[in-house]
Amino acid sequence: MNSWERLFDNLSEGIFLADDRLRFVYMNGAARRLLRRSPMEPLHRSVATGLREAGFVLNEEELFRLVEKPSRKALNFQRETQQGSTVGQALLSVLPGSSPPVVLGVIREAGRNGARKGAQETHGLCEALTEAAPDGIFVVEPQTRIIIYANEAFHRNRRLRPPLGIGQACYRLLAGRDRPCGDKDRPCPIPDLMAGQREGYCALKTNGAPGDRPVRLSRLVMEGGRLLVAGMEPHLASSEICQGGVAETGTARSPSYQDFHRMVANARKTRSLQDLVVRISQDLERLCGGSHLKLLLLDPSGRLVTPFRRSGGEDAAQLDRVVKALISWKDLPRLGRELERTRKAGKTLALSDRVAEDVQCLVAPFQVAAMGCVGSAGNPGCYYILLKEEKAALFEDFAYMADAFFQQLSDHLRALVLEETVPGSKSIQDMDVSHPDGIIGRSKCMAKIYELIDLVAASDATVLITGENGTGKELVAQAIHNRSHRKKGPFVVAHCNAYSPTLLESELFGHEKGAFTGAIRRKMGRIERAQGGTLFLDEIGDIAPATQVLLLRFLQDHRFERVGGETTLQADVRVLAATNRNLLEDVEAGRFRDDLYYRLNVISIHLPPLRERKEDIPLLSHYFLKRYNAKEGKKMSGFSSAALQALMDYDWPGNVRQLENAVSHAVILAQDAVVRRQHLPRFLQDINDATPAISLAENEKRLLLKVLRQTRWNKHQAARQLQVSRSTLYSKIQRYGLRPDPAV
Missing domain, CATH: 1.10.10.60 (Homeodomain-like)
Known part of the structure; x- marks a missing residue:
């Protein structure tokens, strides 16, 4: 039993904690008694069900709103007898600074004061717990960067007398700077948090401790919509603060901010998952003073993403046995459920208190499913598991740093997982176009399109290319031409919806001098200009019925006459057509000739919209970033995790063309080396804010x-x-x- 449990169990009032899904995660003895729960009964039940079964009168709508829109308001539910007299109260409030929300419940029997006093006492208990917490907790006003709250542990870690830390600028007190953070040497996560990112990390200077410490920051939405930033730094042992040096067990030491960023820089240089795992393990072992570690990457079913290699030396034998037992675990669905709960918690959790004697195990989620690498849509595609000898010092510090480390490295990990789980793919850093003709995409549906392009290119058959606007139909037509035996001939494009019916006929077939008013000379049509090559008819579904008849005749024997002419001409031309309409529906409605439709639809290629191949968005985004870097004369290296997630979350009704415009917008506005969420167009910045509606x-x-x-x-x-x-x-x-x- 830890110190928190001992504290709660000594209280006469019932205390319980619930997660953001309003399910019990902890009850003290008094709460179990008042809620009529056996000590052996499992916890994971609905708070609403537990309180209702105990006789409390609930307003479930208020209960759900408590976690959906956390505020400082406490809820008060009464337990009444059949005669209507109150015999108990349940007071619920969200713990300040918790993200995701953690609900604290206090249950009192009859004889207490009214609901208003109870609510105040509940908040008093929340504040007392915050003050008594061994972790340093502070709150920053994001616009001014002023610390507006800090608990006793935070002051103690800075050797300040409370409340001297409150009212100071965070960059001055925490980083020792005269101006706000945000440059290359000391990035600031607050702008990303205000733009919608749920968590970020910064470095805090701690008096007497060796180096800086990465600290988790969370966005707080207060009553009235006010946004604040809360930070929590891990507990510093007294030996670290007072002695300021090496921990007592061996040569391990607390990782500094410089160590943290050195590890990130080293990891980004790797070009394979195996190299990444080896590099991270070496850096962690060095910081841990020679103790042995294992780093595993697993998919949701429990399968290893990277191969397991046996460690050298007898000291690592126990760790190897644990790893083998873990990855050969027969109850993989249970492991998957554990990992899913970890993901929903949004933070690093222990898979179990111990997986074996003298070994600790840590599990955290790593999101890759949005790229379609492994796992299903909406679920994570990978987890990392960190295993370490329990006897090694400062495991909690390294576990905490590992969580921050993997969050910072998420974009690189995504690229590596994509590279090694999709056959034939390249890393984003070394990315080239996915098809020799400039089509970008590594998804399965695009692989089928590449195969179709290669198959139809050798033929002269007419091809109908369908798909929404912006999906790249002209690129596919160009690719077919470039890979055909006509590649040395011209590739002529006719935009059928850009001309009136009369002008379109002249544009396609040409006209003789004097054929109509303004025809002062003979003009070759696009069919003639495409002689020996390919004619691409874009938006074929928009041509008028009269032009459909003429086009049908041309497709039958490749013969035509110019407008106003009498000579029949022969054309050696291959025809490719494209449309964003459903031509079959137009045929059934009488808007398009059925015989022309069957002439055009000899071979059909359908291009999927971007929302159906979101795994290609990172590739496309980096490709456009490279293009507009050159155009704007910039040297941007990539996207922040929040920016990339915003790109992945959007459905892109304008498809690839809209994505290209969004990246161009971001490159123009961005002033540093990374595209951040605030650089993206407004509709992408607002997407996550609209989702909770x-x-x-x-x-x-x-x-x-x-x-x-x-x-x-x-x-x-x-x-x-x-x-x-x-x-x-x-x-x-x-x-x-x-x-x-x-x-x-």
Whole structure:
């Protein structure tokens, strides 16, 4: 039992903690008694269910809102007898500075003061716990960079008397600078946090401790929408502060800020996952004073992404046995569930207290699924596991640093995982175009398109290329031409939707002198100009019916006549066509000739929209970054993790063309070496802010309305389908103000 549990269990009031999904994660003895829970009963149950079963009258909507929009307001629920007298209170509040939100609950029996006093006492307990915490906790106002709150541990780590740290500029007190951080030597995460990134890291100077320490920062959304930044630095042992030197066990020492960034720089130089694992392990072993470590990368099913290699020496034998036992674990679904819970917690967690004697195990999530490498959409594609001898000193410090390290290295890890899990791919740093003809993409659907291009290029058959605007239909047509036997001939493009019907006929087939007003000389049409090469008809679905007839005749025998001419001409031309319309629907509606459609659709190539191949977004983004670097005369190296995540989260209705414009916008605005989220267009900066609009309550309302409509508002059937009582269903219908549709 740790010190926190001893503190809570000595209280006469019931204390419980709940996660951001409102599930119990801790109860003291009094809480178990008051909630009628056995000490052997598992914790992971809904808070709402536990309180309701104990007789508390709940407002579930307020309960869900507590974690969706954390504020300093506390909730007060009463436990009443059948006669209506109050016999208990449950007071719930979100712990200040917790991200994701952690809910503290206090349960009192009858005889206490009213709800207002109880709420104040709950906040008093939260503040008391914050002050008593061994970790240094501080809050910064992001605009002025002024520290507006700091607990006792924070002052103690700086050798300051409380509250002298409050009111000082964070860059002056924490970094020893005269101006705000944000340059190359000392980056500042606050702008990224204000732009929507959930967490960041900075370095704090700690008096007496060797070097700087990476510290986790989180964004706080206060009541009224005010944004603050909260930081938490790990507990410093008294021997580190007072003696200021080496820990007592061996040669291990607390990692400094310089060590941290040296490790990141070294890791970024690696070009394979195996090299990365070896480099990180060597750096960690050096900092740990020669103790043995193992670093593993796993996918959600528990399979290793990198091969396991046996360590040398007898001292590492126990660690090797643990690794082999872990990766050969038969209950892989259970491991997957553990890893998924770790991911949802949003921070580093222990897989278990111990996986074996004298060995500690640490697990943290690493997001790669958005790139489609491994795992399914919306789930992480990889986790790292850090194993280390328990007897080695300062494991908590290294575990904490490892979490910060992998967050900083996430973009490089994504590139390496992409390179080694998608066959034939290259790393982003050494990226070239994915196809010799300038088409970018490593996804499976693009690989099939490359194969089709190679197959149809050798033929003279007509090809119909379909896809939304901005997907690269002209690039595919150019690729087919470049790989065909006509590559030395011309490639002529005709944009069919750019001309009126009369002008389009002249543009395609040409005209004779005097054929119409303004025809002062003979003009060759695009068909003639494409002689011996390829004619690309873009937006073929927009041509007029009269022009469709003429084009159909040309496709039948490759013969045509100029407008106003009488001579029949022969053309040796291959025709490629493209459209963003559904031509089959146009045929059925009578807007497009069916015989022309079948002439064009000898071979069809459909280009997927960018939202269906999001794994190609990093490749495309870096390709455009390289292009606009050269155009604007800049030397930008890449994207921040928040910027890349914003690019991955957007659905791109304008497809690749819209992505290119977004990257161009960012390159023009960015002033440092990295594209950050605030450099992206406004619609990308706002995407994560718009996502939480669909709250848990809104989702519940939509589900209720959907089921009620399916059952034609039969409450009995709807309640049975939703697996709730009819009284609960009536309560929710009244809460959300649901009404039948007029037609029902």
